Amino acid sequence: MTEQSKIFETICKVLSEYIPEGTEITADTRIVADLEIDSVDVFDLIMEVEDAYDISISMELISTTHTVGELTNVVNGLIGAD
Amino acid sequence: MLTKTKRNKPLFDKFAAITERHEMAKLLGRSPIGIPFEKILSPTRALFEGREYVLAGTNNYLGLTFNENVKRSMIEAVETLGSATTGSRQANGTYGDHAKLEQDLKAFFEMQSAIVFTTGYQTNLGAISALAGKDDHILIDADSHACIYDACRLTDASTHRFRHNDPENLNKRLQRLPERGGRLVVVEGMYSMFGDIAPLAEIVEVAHANDAMVFVDEAHSVGCFGEKGRGIAEAQGVLEDVDFISGTFSKSLASIGGFCVSKHPEFEGIRLASRAYMFTASGAPANIAAASAALGELKNNPGLRDSLLAMSNRLHSGLTDLGFDICAPTSPVIAVKRPDEATAVSEWNQLFEQGVYVNLAVPPATPGGVSLLRLSVSAAHTPEEIDQVIEAFSNLKPLT
Numbered sequence: 001m002t003e004q005s006k007i008f009e010t011i012c013k014v015l016s017e018y019i020p021e022g023t024e025i026t027a028d029t030r031i032v033a034d035l036e037i038d039s040v041d042v043f044d045l046i047m048e049v050e051d052a053y054d055i056s057i058s059m060e061l062i063s064t065t066h067t068v069g070e071l072t073n074v075v076n077g078l079i080g081a082d
Numbered sequence: 083m084l085t086k087t088k089r090n091k092p093l094f095d096k097f098a099a100i101t102e103r104h105e106m107a108k109l110l111g112r113s114p115i116g117i118p119f120e121k122i123l124s125p126t127r128a129l130f131e132g133r134e135y136v137l138a139g140t141n142n143y144l145g146l147t148f149n150e151n152v153k154r155s156m157i158e159a160v161e162t163l164g165s166a167t168t169g170s171r172q173a174n175g176t177y178g179d180h181a182k183l184e185q186d187l188k189a190f191f192e193m194q195s196a197i198v199f200t201t202g203y204q205t206n207l208g209a210i211s212a213l214a215g216k217d218d219h220i221l222i223d224a225d226s227h228a229c230i231y232d233a234c235r236l237t238d239a240s241t242h243r244f245r246h247n248d249p250e251n252l253n254k255r256l257q258r259l260p261e262r263g264g265r266l267v268v269v270e271g272m273y274s275m276f277g278d279i280a281p282l283a284e285i286v287e288v289a290h291a292n293d294a295m296v297f298v299d300e301a302h303s304v305g306c307f308g309e310k311g312r313g314i315a316e317a318q319g320v321l322e323d324v325d326f327i328s329g330t331f332s333k334s335l336a337s338i339g340g341f342c343v344s345k346h347p348e349f350e351g352i353r354l355a356s357r358a359y360m361f362t363a364s365g366a367p368a369n370i371a372a373a374s375a376a377l378g379e380l381k382n383n384p385g386l387r388d389s390l391l392a393m394s395n396r397l398h399s400g401l402t403d404l405g406f407d408i409c410a411p412t413s414p415v416i417a418v419k420r421p422d423e424a425t426a427v428s429e430w431n432q433l434f435e436q437g438v439y440v441n442l443a444v445p446p447a448t449p450g451g452v453s454l455l456r457l458s459v460s461a462a463h464t465p466e467e468i469d470q471v472i473e474a475f476s477n478l479k480p481l482t
């Protein structure tokens with residue numbers, strides 16, 4: 001499994017706490033629009049992702065991240081930058 | 083061809099969902115938003131449709147809005163200085179009273195710099211957005227007020243949230259930051275929604291250990307906490323350690339406006355850089371006079387804080403004894419958690435029908451997505467008024 005895939009799986013695991021069981025998630029799934037996660041919960045789940053990887057995702061970056069795939073890329077980039 | 087009406091429609095589409103939500107709430111009774119009180123009888127009582135209400139949601143913590151010194155100073159200011167300055171602080175809008183109030187605030191907080199802004203909201207917008215720029219990092223408590231979030235959006239700095247009132251989480255996030263750039267930690271003294279208090283001493287320790295400055299918004303805590311009423315920083319023994327304190331005139335200081343003080347004389351530099359300071363008209367003379375007079379009352383009447391604490395304790399214990407879940411230990415803000423929005427709206431209406439006005443707070447304005455009946459206590463509340471509020475809560479019936 002690639003690093004990207006592992007990150008995607010971890011993010012899906014975090015997301016599972018906020019959505020009905022069995023909800024299908026793909027890279028194109030929009031976190032707010034498709035999964036109906038509200039803005040308050042988005043910040044909380046981002047914090048969980050940050051803690052899982054010991055990274056910091058700025059609010060500016062969060063505001064331009066809409067899909068699960070984009071979030072995966074952000075995390076991958078920050079890990080790579082470290 | 084599209085008509086003008088159709089072309090402009092998309093701008094309003096974004097309001098459709100919240101408008102519908104508000105209409106649904108009105109099905110449960112009166113809209114809790116913007117009750118137009120016809121007459122304010124005192125800091126704690128008002129008239130609406132000919133009926134008298136106890137006001138338990140005003141943030142009028144010291145009850146100074148009807149204080150004789152405050153009122154007289156406002157009248158004198160209008161008579162001698164006119165209704166408004168009609169200019170910014172940079173132009174013609176700095177009067178002697180503005181400068182004197184800044185000196186008084188500097189002396190009160192024992193700081194090296196004090197700047198007065200036109201509103202409390204603009205204070206945070208203006209100070210935070212000027213302090214942090216490109217390559218800098220701002221770390222804000224997750225439960226920060228909207229003005230803090232908005233201030234961060236105005237900067238080119240990177241903004242990061244840390245878990246509410248969690249110095250360990252703050253430490254973790256500070257240590258993830260790159261070496262380059264300045265660091266500013268922004269917290270509140272007492273949080274406006276839940277009334278909970280920041281562990282400021284630990285936050286200051288963590289921030290300074292990570293080369294970060296600390297900015298404390300004491301909007302809801304000045305006048306209410308500390309031996310001299312200087313807020314949570316004073317109460318927790320770190321007044322000398324925090325770098326910036328912001329506050330408002332619209333709560334304990336019975337006026338409208340705001341201020342930021344700093345132990346750093348270099349803070350004066352933001353007078354030449356802060357857009358919310360430079361590009362807006364300055365506070366009206368009457369508002370400045372009121373804040374000055376209220377500051378004097380705050381300094382000279384520590385009994386006001388004693389009254390506020392006594393009434394806060396009375397209300398908190400009364401509601402707790404009834405079995406209500408209150409978000410924080412006793413403070414002038416008492417947030418009663420409700421199971422859902424519909425229950426909160428129904429109960430807000432039931433309280434209003436019993437002559438008690440409180441605030442309704444629902445998501446997304448509330449931390450953790452909770453629905454609240456939010457009350458704020460005033461030093462001017464009488465025990466009888468507090469008991470009236472408690473009795474009204476005891477009469478609440480479930481939503482059917």
